[in-house]
Amino acid sequence: MLERKYRVREPVDSNHSTACADPTRDSSLPAMHPPDLTPPRTFAPDASLILVGIRGCGKRSLGFVAATALKRRFITEDHYFKEITGVTRHGYLKEHGSQEFQRRDIEVVKQMIDNHRTGCVIECGLGSLTRPVQDHLRRISTTNPVVHVVRDIDRIQQLLGLDDQSVRLLREGDPLHRTCSNFEFYNVEDRTRVVSEDGSPDPRSAAYSFKLQEVKEDLTRFVRFVTGVDVNHSSYDSPFVLLETPPELRSFTHAIFVRSSDLLADNVNLPELESGGDAIELCVDRWGPETPTVISKQVSVLRRNARIPIILSVDTSSTSVGKERDQLRTYFDILEHGLRLAVEYLVVDLGQDRSQLARIIRARGKTKIIGQHVLEASSRVKWEDDGCLSLYNEAEKLGCQLVRLLRVATSREENATVLEFTNRIRALPGQHAPLIAYNIGRLGRTSQVFNSILTGVTHPAITRETENDLDALITSRDAVRALFQSYVLDPLKFCILGARVSYSLSPAMHNAAIQHCGLGHVYRIPDSPSLAVLDEFRRDPNFGGSSVVRPWRVELYHKLAAKSRHAEAIGAINTIMPLRGTSDGTMYSLQEQASRRNQAGPVLGWYGENTDWVGIMTCIARHLSPRNAISAKTTGLVIGAGGMARAAIYAMLRLGCRKIFIYNRTQSRAEEVARHFNSWAASQVDSAEVVRVLRSLQDDWPDDASPPSMIASCVPADPDGDEPPANFEMPMQWLGSPTGGVVLEMAYKPLDTPLLQQMRRIRNDNGRPWVLSDGLENVIEQGIAQFELMTGRKAPRRLMTLEVLRHYEGESGRFDEETIQARLDGICS
Structure with missing residues (x-):
C-alpha cells in the first residue's frame, strides 16, 4: 500500500539508544497483554487511579498532583504500611528480616488497593516490583485505571545517586509494569527557568517556576482524560471556545504531521508548534526494543509544547508491517501502546485484520478511533464510485468515531470529485461519523485546502533534507490564506470598546496573531469609542467582534441576545461577537455561528463571552505553589467590585476555592457582587455562601477563615x-x-x-513566598483566549506575548531586550 505520510526510513545504527532493529517479534514492541486479555479503559467515574513505577520516577509527587486535580484522597504505600503495622517499612524490615518483610509488604499493598477501589489516588511503591502484586494489579486493571509512570533512567540515576548495577536492575524491572497497567505517563522534566538575583520566584524581574509546574499541567489533563472528567460532553457549553469543542466539530481544522524519526533526528523546533494546527499527528515510522519508551516520551514532549490533542498513527507503507504474523502483531502492539498513552485520537488501518481492529476499538477508553483507508494512484476505486461509500460505511460499522479516506491524486479534476463525495456523505440521513477526505500529493493541494476537518499539514518548525511528491504538505497558514483568497472566508473588522483605550495593547497582539495565522482580518481602536458605535457595527456585515473594557463590561452584558455560561455566571463580559443569520432574519444556531465566525453576513444580535476569568485563572494556576494547592481551607481575596473583580471571583470558584472575600470602597457595590455569586453558587456548586464582604480596611481578618493565599487587586489604574x-x-x-x-x-x-x-517589601522582610503577577500578564492571557474565541484559530502565544512586551511603554519607557526575553521566558516557557 502506498501512503504519502507513512513511509519508514532506513533503520539507524543499532548501537543508538533509540535505534530500531529489524522488526521481528524478538526486537519489536513487547505484547502488553495477550490479545484476548486486552484491558478495558472505561471505568466507573469514581474508580480509584493507581500509580506504579520504579524508584525515582516521581509517583509520589505526581500522585499528589493527580489527587488535587481529581479532588480525591491520596494514599501512599509507605503511609498505609505504617498505618496497618504501626511501624515504618524500614523499621519492620529491621525487626523481622527481609523474607517476612516482603511477605507482609505484599499483603499490605494488596489490602491497600482492595480497600480503596473508589474515590482515591493510590501510589504503589516498591511493592509493584513483586510478582504477586503485579498479578493483583492485572486483575484490578479491568476495573480501575493503573498508570505506569516512566522517567528518563539517567535522570533517575542522577537524582538518587545510584551505581550502575542498581540502574541495570531498575532498567530490567520497569518494563514489567507495562504488563500490569493499562495507561502510561512519561514524566518529562520541567524546563529550568532563570530566577531573580535574590532568588525569589518573581516573574516581574525574571522568569520563574515552581517545581513540577509544567508537569502538573500535563498530568492534570492526562488524569482528567483517563478518568473521563469533562470528556465526551453530550453538548458543549460554548462552541466558540477551542478547549470545549473538539476539532472535528469546528471548521477548517488542521493536524500538524510529525514523524517519530523527525523527533529522533532533532528536525523539529518544538516551541514553535504552539500554533499552526488544531492537533498534532505523531506517525510512528520506526520501531524496535526501545520504541515504547521513545513513543511515550515523544507524546509527552509534544503535549508539553503544543497543548493540543494528539493523533497517533503508524506507518503501514513499509514492508516492515506486512503479512507476516509477527510484523502484524508489532503493528497492533503499537496501537495498544497508543491507547496506553491516552492519546485523543488513534488512526487504524482499515486494511488490517478486522478482529484485531475490533479488539483495539473495544479497548479505546476515551480515545477516538480514526478509521483510515488510503487509495493508491492505481486503485480502481474512485471518489465518484460506490466503493468509496462502502469504505466509509465499513468504518462506521466497525465502530470508528471518525473516518479518513485519502487518495493519491493523478489529476487536478479529482479535487472536484472528492468535494462531491464529501457532500454525498453530509447528505446521508441521521448522525454519522465525521469524514476527513482529500487527495494527497502536489496535485491534491486544492482538496487539502477545502477539506473541513483535521487536514494534515506541515509546519515551518519541521525541517527535512529531502521531500518527495507525496510528502508535499501545505502549512496551516497557507491553507487559511487560500480560503480567504478563494472567498470562502471573509476579511473582518475587530476593535476594542472602552472609556480609555488609547494605550491599549490589544491591537498590537491581535494584529500580529492575525497575520501569523494567515487571516485577512484587522483589529483597531475606533476613532470615537462609545456604545453608540454598536449601531454602526450592526449595519456592517464585515464586523467580526470587539474586546470590551471598563466601564462597559456590565452595561453591555444586558444588551446581548446570547451569552456563554461563563459570562452568565460572572454577570459581565469582555468580548462581544456578532450573531448572524439568513437574509430573511433567521438566526443560525450557536454551533453554526462558531463555524461561520470568519465569514461576513447580516448582524442580527450580539453574543457575549468573558475571557478575563481565563486570564486570571491561568495566572493563579501558574504561580500557585504545591504548598498552596487549593483545598477546603483555601481562601481568596478580591479588591474591587467591577467587571474584572467579578471575573476574579469566578476564576477562584472555577479553581475550587469556596471561601472568597471581597472588599470595595463603596460597600454597597461589594454587597451586590456577593449576592450575585452567592445566588449563583447555591444552584451550581451546592454552597450557600461563597463570597463574603469585608467592611473596613481596619478590620481584623475573620477568625473563621484562613488568611488568603490568592489575592486579586482589581481596582483601576485610571480612577472613574x-x-x-x-x-x-x-x-x-x-x-x-x-x-x-x-x-x-x-x-x-x-x-x-x-x-x-x-x-x-513584605516578602523581603518576612521571607514568605508571595508570588507577584503584574497586569501585563493577565492582559496577555485573556488576549490569547480572546483571539481564539473570535477567530477560531490556535493563538501564537509566544508571538502575542512578545508584541505586548515590545509595545508596552511605562513611566521609564519601553522594556530593553534583556527584560523582554526574561518576561517572555517566564510566561511562555
Missing part, C-alpha cells in the same frame, strides 16, 4: 467615579498566610503599583 485609583495597599492583618500565595495586580498603568511595591 467612586472607584479608587491603583494605589491600594493591603492591610497587614490580612497577610497572615504562613505559606504566602499569589498576588495578582490587574492594573498595568503604572505597571509597578504601590501594592506590588508593598508586597516585595
Whole structure:
C-alpha cells in the first residue's frame, strides 16, 4: 500500500539508544497483554487511579498532583504500611528480616488497593516490583485505571545517586509494569527557568517556576482524560471556545504531521508548534526494543509544547508491517501502546485484520478511533464510485468515531470529485461519523485546502533534507490564506470598546496573531469609542467582534441576545461577537455561528463571552505553589467590585476555592457582587455562601477563615467615579498566610503599583513566598483566549506575548531586550 505520510526510513545504527532493529517479534514492541486479555479503559467515574513505577520516577509527587486535580484522597504505600503495622517499612524490615518483610509488604499493598477501589489516588511503591502484586494489579486493571509512570533512567540515576548495577536492575524491572497497567505517563522534566538575583520566584524581574509546574499541567489533563472528567460532553457549553469543542466539530481544522524519526533526528523546533494546527499527528515510522519508551516520551514532549490533542498513527507503507504474523502483531502492539498513552485520537488501518481492529476499538477508553483507508494512484476505486461509500460505511460499522479516506491524486479534476463525495456523505440521513477526505500529493493541494476537518499539514518548525511528491504538505497558514483568497472566508473588522483605550495593547497582539495565522482580518481602536458605535457595527456585515473594557463590561452584558455560561455566571463580559443569520432574519444556531465566525453576513444580535476569568485563572494556576494547592481551607481575596473583580471571583470558584472575600470602597457595590455569586453558587456548586464582604480596611481578618493565599487587586489604574485609583495597599492583618500565595495586580498603568511595591517589601522582610503577577500578564492571557474565541484559530502565544512586551511603554519607557526575553521566558516557557 502506498501512503504519502507513512513511509519508514532506513533503520539507524543499532548501537543508538533509540535505534530500531529489524522488526521481528524478538526486537519489536513487547505484547502488553495477550490479545484476548486486552484491558478495558472505561471505568466507573469514581474508580480509584493507581500509580506504579520504579524508584525515582516521581509517583509520589505526581500522585499528589493527580489527587488535587481529581479532588480525591491520596494514599501512599509507605503511609498505609505504617498505618496497618504501626511501624515504618524500614523499621519492620529491621525487626523481622527481609523474607517476612516482603511477605507482609505484599499483603499490605494488596489490602491497600482492595480497600480503596473508589474515590482515591493510590501510589504503589516498591511493592509493584513483586510478582504477586503485579498479578493483583492485572486483575484490578479491568476495573480501575493503573498508570505506569516512566522517567528518563539517567535522570533517575542522577537524582538518587545510584551505581550502575542498581540502574541495570531498575532498567530490567520497569518494563514489567507495562504488563500490569493499562495507561502510561512519561514524566518529562520541567524546563529550568532563570530566577531573580535574590532568588525569589518573581516573574516581574525574571522568569520563574515552581517545581513540577509544567508537569502538573500535563498530568492534570492526562488524569482528567483517563478518568473521563469533562470528556465526551453530550453538548458543549460554548462552541466558540477551542478547549470545549473538539476539532472535528469546528471548521477548517488542521493536524500538524510529525514523524517519530523527525523527533529522533532533532528536525523539529518544538516551541514553535504552539500554533499552526488544531492537533498534532505523531506517525510512528520506526520501531524496535526501545520504541515504547521513545513513543511515550515523544507524546509527552509534544503535549508539553503544543497543548493540543494528539493523533497517533503508524506507518503501514513499509514492508516492515506486512503479512507476516509477527510484523502484524508489532503493528497492533503499537496501537495498544497508543491507547496506553491516552492519546485523543488513534488512526487504524482499515486494511488490517478486522478482529484485531475490533479488539483495539473495544479497548479505546476515551480515545477516538480514526478509521483510515488510503487509495493508491492505481486503485480502481474512485471518489465518484460506490466503493468509496462502502469504505466509509465499513468504518462506521466497525465502530470508528471518525473516518479518513485519502487518495493519491493523478489529476487536478479529482479535487472536484472528492468535494462531491464529501457532500454525498453530509447528505446521508441521521448522525454519522465525521469524514476527513482529500487527495494527497502536489496535485491534491486544492482538496487539502477545502477539506473541513483535521487536514494534515506541515509546519515551518519541521525541517527535512529531502521531500518527495507525496510528502508535499501545505502549512496551516497557507491553507487559511487560500480560503480567504478563494472567498470562502471573509476579511473582518475587530476593535476594542472602552472609556480609555488609547494605550491599549490589544491591537498590537491581535494584529500580529492575525497575520501569523494567515487571516485577512484587522483589529483597531475606533476613532470615537462609545456604545453608540454598536449601531454602526450592526449595519456592517464585515464586523467580526470587539474586546470590551471598563466601564462597559456590565452595561453591555444586558444588551446581548446570547451569552456563554461563563459570562452568565460572572454577570459581565469582555468580548462581544456578532450573531448572524439568513437574509430573511433567521438566526443560525450557536454551533453554526462558531463555524461561520470568519465569514461576513447580516448582524442580527450580539453574543457575549468573558475571557478575563481565563486570564486570571491561568495566572493563579501558574504561580500557585504545591504548598498552596487549593483545598477546603483555601481562601481568596478580591479588591474591587467591577467587571474584572467579578471575573476574579469566578476564576477562584472555577479553581475550587469556596471561601472568597471581597472588599470595595463603596460597600454597597461589594454587597451586590456577593449576592450575585452567592445566588449563583447555591444552584451550581451546592454552597450557600461563597463570597463574603469585608467592611473596613481596619478590620481584623475573620477568625473563621484562613488568611488568603490568592489575592486579586482589581481596582483601576485610571480612577472613574467612586472607584479608587491603583494605589491600594493591603492591610497587614490580612497577610497572615504562613505559606504566602499569589498576588495578582490587574492594573498595568503604572505597571509597578504601590501594592506590588508593598508586597516585595513584605516578602523581603518576612521571607514568605508571595508570588507577584503584574497586569501585563493577565492582559496577555485573556488576549490569547480572546483571539481564539473570535477567530477560531490556535493563538501564537509566544508571538502575542512578545508584541505586548515590545509595545508596552511605562513611566521609564519601553522594556530593553534583556527584560523582554526574561518576561517572555517566564510566561511562555
